[in-house]
Amino acid sequence: MSLPRRLLAEALGTALLLAVVIGSGVMAERLSGGNVAVALLANTLATVGGLYVLIEVFGPISGAHFNPAVSAVMAWRGELAKAALLPYVAAQLLGAMLGAWLAHAMFDMSVLQFSTKLRSGTSQWIAEGVATFGLVLVILRAPGSRVAAMVAAYIGAAYWFTASTSFANPAAVFGRMFSDSFAGIAPASAPGFVLAELVGAAVAVGVHQLLSTRTASPAPAPSGGARHV
Template identity: 50%
Template sequence: MTTPPPALVRRIAAEFLGSGALAAMVVGSGAAAVNLTDDVGVQLLINAIATAFGLFALITVLGPISGAHLNPVVSAVDLAFGYRGPRDIAPYIAAQVLGCISGSVLANIMFEVPPVAWSTTDRISAGHLIAEVVATAGLVVVIFVLARTGRAAYAAGVVAAYIGSAYFFTSSTSFANPAITIGRMFSDTFAGISPASTPLFIGAQILGGALGYTVVRVLIPRHSPVS
């Protein structure tokens, strides 16, 4: 059995830590919001702001190490465009999923609720599934149009802004990430999603990723930095 090269180990570690931090931010800010106010609109605003700010920080810090995918769909599209090799994909996705589960459990512990409590929040509706397709496709377009036009340096701010906006313009509040969807099953708090809702959400996200990839291919057929 060969030992993974140190660079790959560092990338996997960055994806695990970043995904864990992202889940802790999403779940923790949702739990905090419920403690702070009974107004659902304000709760969602708190959750969205904390997530957007946290994403900006995570992508800025971890981007130079692993690319800060923190999302299996992003990793898969990265592979499809040839930015990442096949060797990275399975470890990246495993790290992202395990990281999001760990982050959700950590948030539960910080807010003194059971470390693992299956969410009872049913989120399945036709509108929510369409919203997940839209949210994930939009995320892929945002990331990879920047990458293919030589403007990846703007990704932290643009992705954070997009996700903050998508919390409100999508009916599903823009999960847009299979790993975070799995992680959020483990917390019966504001940000949770029931295990029964998860498979269809993930299916919609995969479809959205494929749609986003196609749109980017049409808009930017080749990597071509803008002048």
């Protein structure tokens, strides 16, 4: 598949992912009557479904990374050409911003806006590190035919077990800066999230290597249970 087609898939997939995340957050907030738990549940279900479909649709074209941390890991592993890494990241960031604007347009909101929702502190950063660690580990270790389902299921779970509601994606952080909505993040909070996500991704790579390391099996004992010295 040519690089321009792969970049188009990454940009379009990331845009649709952000439209799902932000749009469902707006809808959930409007319909939940102020019940944050119900709004988060609705946001989670929409994200799980949307992410699964987008991975299935765009995976055969670009790998369906939609995430600079994932692209960096794949480039480090040699599964993405290093020369393609920066174009991938640029396509993902552009797509994330356009996806936020698309969500605003669909809900008759001001298209151009910045989030004022502060998400900061050690607990939030740990949560983002854990969320991204789990995501990357699932991607690296899931059977190929089950990646979409397992990634979507993990993100759905991480919405609830992490204090940050699991962005786990620097492109998602970037796109959500442009939305002063339920799913937004203030620009001042973004650097801490991105750094935590990159650290989580790096740790996942290390753990994957440890889990994949094979040691030589000991020589079988001779019959009778005795070993030669």
